[in-house]
Amino acid sequence: MRLALTSVLLCGLLLAGCSLYRPTRVSLPVEPPGRYVEDSGAVAAAPVLDRWWQIFHDPQLDRLMERLFTGNLQLEQAFARLEQARAATRIAGGARWPSLGLGGQGSREKVPGFVQNAVVYNYRFSAQSSFEFDFWSKQKDRQRSAMQLAAASRSELQTLYLSLSAQLADLYYFVAEQRAQLRLAEETVASCRETLKLVERRYRQGLVPAAELYQARQSLAAAEAGRSTFARNLATAEHGIAVLLGDYPGRGVSGNLAELPAFREQFPTGLPADLLQRRPDIAARFHQLRSADAELAAAIADRLPTLNLAANYGFLQTDFGIGVITGNFWQLLIQPALPLLDGGRRRAEVARNRAVVRERLAGYRQAVLDAYREVEDALADNHSDEQRIERLAAMVDATAANLRLARKNYLYGIDDYLQVLSAQRNALQARSELLAARRQLISDRISLARALGGTWMDREISRRFAASGENDNHE
Incomplete structure (x- = not known):
């Protein structure tokens, strides 16, 4: 018996940690390109800026970013999810170690006898331990799966940092554009009022028909309505910034940038070869794939034989009233098991996990392609907006000159008010479109920075853990 027990234990130690599953080989759909198609090549070789918003050289934006990283509640939720994932890793790792517990039992019972009833007291104290030999690395694979999910959770947190920083910068410059648009609308309202006074004076002198007076009033009303739209956009954008910073919606939280x-x-x-290391969303997909791969290995091992070892050691005392029995007791239990019939549950679980691995492998490859597409799209948008700004700037100059000429001709009676109204509308639209295009170029720069990813988020995470006194361990 001792020889058989010793043989079983030795086999368990030799086979523990032996996995029958070979991890899935992860490859890209195609090799990354040597350069971006839409990149001019002038700055391709330069290193990507890490804290990308510093390229704007705006201390006010820098301060808002610091408030975002400390006050945003979405980040708070993501940190909590990361802690949950790390705790799940420790839970999975605990299954690989023996369990040990203390137990006790006390009872008092009345037992009938030949002469008289007896009262029996029982006291039992023991230490129990159990352990499953991880022959096929099942528990190790489950721990590895949990570790990969924790790594994916950290990568998702990095992705959130990147996304929120882009949202804040986009809103910040949208607010600046709306302030500029509002100021332009107010200038237009003032101009329309001056024009209305001129038309009213000429109408009273009998120089123009009533139709021109109504057109001037209509132009003033339209300009005032446009001003209300920009004021509303400015308010809602500032509300959005306040919520991003973890505060109630308010005004003035975005600073005073007006240009x-x-x-x-x-x-x-x-x-392009560096993109895979800089995109945390791709890293998250990769870790999720590795987690599914480990779950598949554990599912395969679950169909194989298991061996559990249980031990119990303690002290027993029984008082029969006529005498007391005391002493130590122990128990060693070996439980081999082999699943035979389970209705195909384990086989189906293996098939399900294989399908999950295939799904996540395809998802990882798709994420890689999407990342490169986002960079190329952002580069194309940047080039297109740069050219559009040049054309709009020329249009602004032309429409301004046309408006001056139309007003002059109107004063001299050469043209009617419709020419002034059309020139005024075109000049306002050109200036407004130029403002929007300049802000869109900044937005495209932000989109490019977001598409290129970064490494600065990891330092922000470590800094936050250090500030809270928690351990930033990479499990």
């Missing part, structure tokens, strides 16, 4: 920066600096893209 859009004339930002024409090229954003360095780096090399």
